[in-house]
Amino acid sequence: MSIVSHSSTIDELRQALGDKVSVNQTMREHHSKDESFHLATLPDAVVYATCTEDVATTLKICNKNRTPVVAFGAGTSLEGNSTPIYGGVSLDVSQMDKVLRISQEDLDCTLQPGVRRKQLNEILSTHGLFFPVDPGADATLGGMAATGASGTTTVKYGAMKELVMSLTVVTPNGEVITTSRRARKTSAGYDLTHLFVGSEGTLGVITELTLRVFGIPEVIAAATMQFPSLRSAVDGVIEVIQYGIGVARIELLDADAVSAVNKYSDTNLPEQTLLLMEFHGSAESTAIDIAATREVLERHGGSGFVQTTDEAERRKLWQARHDTSLACRSLVKNAKNFATDVCVPISRLSDCIEETQADLVASKLFGPIIGHVGDGNFHVVLSVDPEDHPMVERMEQFHTRLVERALAMEGTCTGEHGIGMGKIDYLVDELGNEAVGVMATIKKALDPNGIMNPGKIIAGTFF
């Protein structure tokens, strides 16, 4: 596909949707990139959809004219997932931001794709409920579903994959489908819900989501412990999980990450390998879980156990964890972050992180490591000056080795950021030509004109 102008598409969109269509330069620039390091590209126009019909209208016109369409939510993706690399239309669904239905009895809710995570939890909290997936950023739920996001609570509650019950999706030809009923489980036909979760807008546009939610626990307790080595912490976590002890979050920060957080967030955490944990339940059950976790971790060399149920203290701790990215950036002059993630079987996690730490030293790169250790998933938050070309080159080589290392350990090139444009060269290394060929067959069958977020997930060589 070549970069072409799409003026007749824009004319038709304007006739159908009026001032929901913008070609304003500022609007186009806002939709040209996400929070990543990846190249920005301007869309030819931005459509601000306010309902499913707007999305269907846009897709019908774009499909007829073979104009690319890339859905856009909060722009917080990290692999260029929402960047319109072939121009065309950026279809902004951020104004579709209504929570449509909440059921306390069924523990589910239905919402539009532009609802943001914090907004959803504010509304749910008035019903005594919460939605656990927490990728850090205040992303839209539509974007989180499209990316297959997860985060710090996956170890207890699961990722978007587990918690999306049903989607309303507009297909490239403008048809509106609902992928599942509202029953908690079903074995009726192909699992279209999971096909669209993680498809990054390459098969259709999500215009409604039904999500599982949970009752806010009576008690939420946070705790920290430090460890003499990375391996001792990971071995402890493996045992905690083997025993089925109920941890709601269990995050690993390496010494560099702790140091960056302390400087940025005015915390005073011990600057060595740290586990940051959270426990959800009744007063009795969390006390049992905490005692059991502490006992296991102390046996593995953990020390300095500190615990709090004070909400302000707890929030400060998790905000500090979520601010790691900003914290790291502040330590390197003129730095931008290059955040990447891989995920390996937990038995290989210590090996993978230790080899990665050694590689960082050898590569003269600053990259604190933070991990959703219960899932075997970790992030390297590389702080790189984009004008320092030798540094950028070292970073790119480091990144390739990181992915190769994870794949050699039976892991994946991306635990939770998606493929986007940033990991597109690795998908075949991970799953093989035949499996990616099956994905390409599905893509071609459902989007024969190739209008949906072209250039993402599946490399052009498959088309």
Next chain:
Amino acid sequence: MSIVSHSSTIDELRQALGDKVSVNQTMREHHSKDESFHLATLPDAVVYATCTEDVATTLKICNKNRTPVVAFGAGTSLEGNSTPIYGGVSLDVSQMDKVLRISQEDLDCTLQPGVRRKQLNEILSTHGLFFPVDPGADATLGGMAATGASGTTTVKYGAMKELVMSLTVVTPNGEVITTSRRARKTSAGYDLTHLFVGSEGTLGVITELTLRVFGIPEVIAAATMQFPSLRSAVDGVIEVIQYGIGVARIELLDADAVSAVNKYSDTNLPEQTLLLMEFHGSAESTAIDIAATREVLERHGGSGFVQTTDEAERRKLWQARHDTSLACRSLVKNAKNFATDVCVPISRLSDCIEETQADLVASKLFGPIIGHVGDGNFHVVLSVDPEDHPMVERMEQFHTRLVERALAMEGTCTGEHGIGMGKIDYLVDELGNEAVGVMATIKKALDPNGIMNPGKIIAGTFF
């Protein structure tokens, strides 16, 4: 597709696979049906595969000759899922019954599709592990994945959908793909794992599975309570789940089901609405969960709380639950069972079961109800004399009304048995022409010759 003979296919299969190919009448009859009421149809031949290569060879030959292929495991499906309704080849994978790898650290295992549930748990138990999905029947894991099975423990551990991490699948053209790496989570590309889970052998044949497993809990406690009404029991369960209390199983038996079980299994359960529960954890945590559950359920009218941690007593109780089907059949002269299931949002479960009970009375049918109440899923175990044609007709009309009732309550026509041939007319009612059209597009793209289990899931009108 018409019913044709496939003699040249059989000749080619024999040349390639020798005596793994059988046209013996007894073997063909064994592969002509499952455990359901649905019509039996003979395959032209049975291939006993012993490895992935055998499966690939079979599919390549059948695809070239456009011969239907239906994978076969234990034959325990309930919607005619494995019946070769257009003849062709029944591809028996029951001899592919090896557990290939178990990891205590990663809590996962890899196995061949012919491994049966009880066999897997025997092997896992020597490592202190277990696999929780329990559909009752001693099904193969390949069949359970293909059907999207679940069962009594889904409320705590999830269904096959949640616990299959990766599949090796032979596609219709004989290519071998692996759908995912062994990382606990990934957002790399389309979720092919979930596409094949529940696809009932219509897109390919599963030849290897990687599954999540769990540590055997320190304590497993069973408990029962009876209720003055169905609604009081369901309301109690809704509240237990809202509080996030850790129940591992929570099964509802209506008075007819309890009565049938008592007669058949020599139990002495009170013959009214009964909840049969199980709790997994440490001695301390199960004690807390049991006390909390009991308090909530007593507030909803539950009484007669009985609990046991004795393994023999516990096994007897669950065996009695699993024998409900046999128990019901024994109460009607010359009866065969017609077991069906639907699943609705739990807020509608009382309405759905009460209306169904009234319909049974009006229809002069005997059909005890047993439910995975935590999931909103219930079974009606109709005992019907197949020679009593008016009874069969009443049964069929009742069944249609049951599905319509579940769909009207935002439920699904099948919670865990799959569509097979038995529910094929309802899939469009449930999801609409457009969504089933997307499924048909995927089917046509991946299996252009329509050889994989034709006549299942998607009705012929879509092709």
